[in-house]
Amino acid sequence: MKHLEGTVGAVLVQICRAHRQKAQLKLGELGLYTGQEMILLKLGDTDGLNQSQLVETLCVEPPTVTKMLNRMVASGLVERQQDLQDARIQRVYLTEQGRALQEPILQVWRELEEETLIGLNEAERLLLRRLLLQVQTNLV
Amino acid sequence: MKHLEGTVGAVLVQICRAHRQKAQLKLGELGLYTGQEMILLKLGDTDGLNQSQLVETLCVEPPTVTKMLNRMVASGLVERQQDLQDARIQRVYLTEQGRALQEPILQVWRELEEETLIGLNEAERLLLRRLLLQVQTNLV
DNA sequence: TGATATTATTTAGACGGCTAAACAATCAGG
DNA sequence: CCTGATTGTTTAGCCGTCTAAATAATATCA
DSSP states (O other): OOOTTOOOHHHHHHHHHHHHHHHHHHTTTTOTTTTHHHHHHHHHSTTTTTTTHHHHHOOOHHHHHHHHHHHHTTTTTTEEEEESOTTOEEEEEEOHHHTTHHHHHHHHHHHHHHHHTTTTOOOHHHHHHHHHHHHHHHHH | TTTTTOOOOHHHHHHHHHHHHHHHHHTTTTOOOTTTHHHHHHHHHSSSSSHHHHHHHHHHHHHHHHHHHHHHHHTEEEEEEOSOOOOOOEEEEOOHHHTTTTTHHHHHHHHHHHTTTTTHHHHHEEEEHHHHHHHHHHHH
């Protein structure tokens, strides 16, 4: 492994897994799986989006959203509702249960963000954010 | 989403998906799936590791390695061989096919690393690496 | 020595994520 | 108006990843 140890790519892979893991630990207490919180927050901001719009904002493929929504409907977090104008479109709405999780989810994210950034001062945090945004631009 | 947009955590999630996606595109041409290249490189460095040691270096859970190795054995990339001293241990060895992929994999990683870091000068790259290592420490 | 703890791995089953392909409904052009 | 292209979603099936629990073999210690 000596050839890529310390590579940004390699570190990124590890960080990603660890970050997801920590998120799952906290979200699990809310009865959520990692990724679902994104959909809930997005809908909390703009309810009634259709799947294509979720695909767009989550930067994910359509089948991924379909599956996630299936499970989230089954667990009572969101509801599907056919659009009246365009029969192809399924709009997604938060249930009360889904809406009630907004604040707890934000709390989880705040905690996780803080854990992620331990040991970095404010200047370093800003810098990291800037550098990561550049990387994001490169990869998307 | 306004509450966590631009959060390091949120950016990290996006970057991770995009990075994995780009990696998969390149690795697919070698007949590999993302993650398998790590195992191949590690074995290229030290052949004959057992699963626990792979679990350790990959920072992944045992069942993950079991499944990956099952597939990699099936596709002829590696071989399992029972340890003679300790019957619990399965040692893993590269096949010729697996060994032949060492250099192509490194090439893919080099390309991906370069794409990842476009637009960052040498100082920024070092800085990013340092900050990410701190984050890794925080999360693992 | 023999029962118990520890270690290494596997099985089962869930989830997020992807691609390829199917399906369904709307749109656009002749 | 009808046919073909486009758009929105789903289905099928694969992979990495996890947890919980089972299995098997070695170690430990009374």
